[in-house]
Amino acid sequence: MNTRLLDAMRAFSPGLPLGVAYSGGADSTALLLACAEKWPGQVRALHIHHGLQAAADEFEQHCIAFCARLGVPLVVRRVHARHAPGQSPEDAARTARYEAFRAVALEEWAQYAITNIAIAQHADDQVETLLLALTRGAGLPGLSAMPARWDRDGITYHRPLLGVPAPEIRAWLRERGVAFIDDPSNANEQFTRNRIRARLLPALDAAFPQFRETFARSAAHAAQAQALLQEVAAQDLIEVGNPPAIRALQTLSRARQANVLRHWLKTTYNATASSAQLHELLDQIAACTTRGHQIRIKVGTGFVQRKGAGLDWYNP
Known part of the structure; x- marks a missing residue:
């Protein structure tokens, strides 16, 4: 029994109805399934078709079939996610995704008044984000890593699985006998995040088994300090x-x-x-x-x- 995932879902209380970003991978599959079971009839899914690899059409068909089995309405949004010169592929894809979230919320989902969207990033993603920030010499905003909740373009976004390790998410799906997509691009170590996932996380797990929890605490401390600096800055701007x-x-x-x-x-x-x-x-x-x-x-x-x-x- 995966208690951390279940505990995370019990604590998750977004505004309803809820949109869920669904790629077809293990993490978003678990999130969509857990949300659909907790709030039947109140969940809608969004699949972003990035068009960056040959298997993208197969991913879309998998998502359509899975949502049909769950009885969850699905919107598929095709985006142009190719990066411009000087822009990283990850940044280009991220920008395209948020533009798609906003467009779907304003268009397809407007009649349902969906203003909350859940995203399936988890504890390993949080560690990777913090390590990336350290490699770039980031300040407190970067070291704060990813927030569990934030607002953008009139939408409230949620990351309810930030405290759940990736292996536990996959174990939960295996217990349920639920299939998911393994994106082959995740094995491409040309990307820094993939190298961190493949090389550093196993070493950290062996040397410091509690690293996910301790890294998360450090990120939370950085976020608190950054919030304080923002308050001071706002006051100082009034003065100057x-x-x-x-x-x-x-x-x-x-x-x-x-x-x-x-x-x-x-x-x-x-x-x-x-x-x-x-x-x-x-x-x-x-x-x-x-x-x-x-x-x-x-x-x-x-x-x-x-x-x-x-x-x-x-x-x-």
Whole structure:
């Protein structure tokens, strides 16, 4: 008996009716089955056809057949998920998925007032996300890994299985005799996440059997600290103004300047400064003691520049 999966589902209480993202893989199969059994007649499924591999049509047919057996209505959405130059394939697919979620919620599911969608990411996915963030030198937002619940485009998303290890999910399906798809792309170690899954997770499991739980606690601590920094940044932005006044910024510590500038750029312009860009901007703010001192630094797709007594961001 898989108690962690069952405990996770008992604790899961989204708004109903509920949409479930369903790929046909083990994780989303378990989530869809558990939700359909808990809320019969209140669940609808969405399958995203990425069109990135030859087996994609077979995946779609499997999902159609399984949903028919469950009696769960299914929407299949085809997306263009090929990545642009400089964009990772994972990011391109993720962006396409969320665009599809939003479109389906606004179109096919609007008549059912579905504003909650469940996604089947689990404890191993959480560990992989945290390890990826560490390899990239991420700050607290990255080290916070994935939230169990968040809002985007008027939709509330849920990850009810974040505390359930992947092997336990597959074991539960085997106990039930439920078939699922094994996506061959998951074995392609060209992708960093797949290398982590194939090489690092088994080693961690052997050396630190409780690593999933301890990593999850670390991610939760990082998320709590990030939430506190966001509160401080929002308060500081009120004090320094929007756009920020340079002299007001100079009264703050360098760490708080960095914190409030990240917050200003992200919330006002959806721009994110790299560590190098932010370091240079902070140096320029510190050196800005005369009227003639100019500031113009690349940030995201635009530039932060001095405008009078304050800062401005523009996209030429």
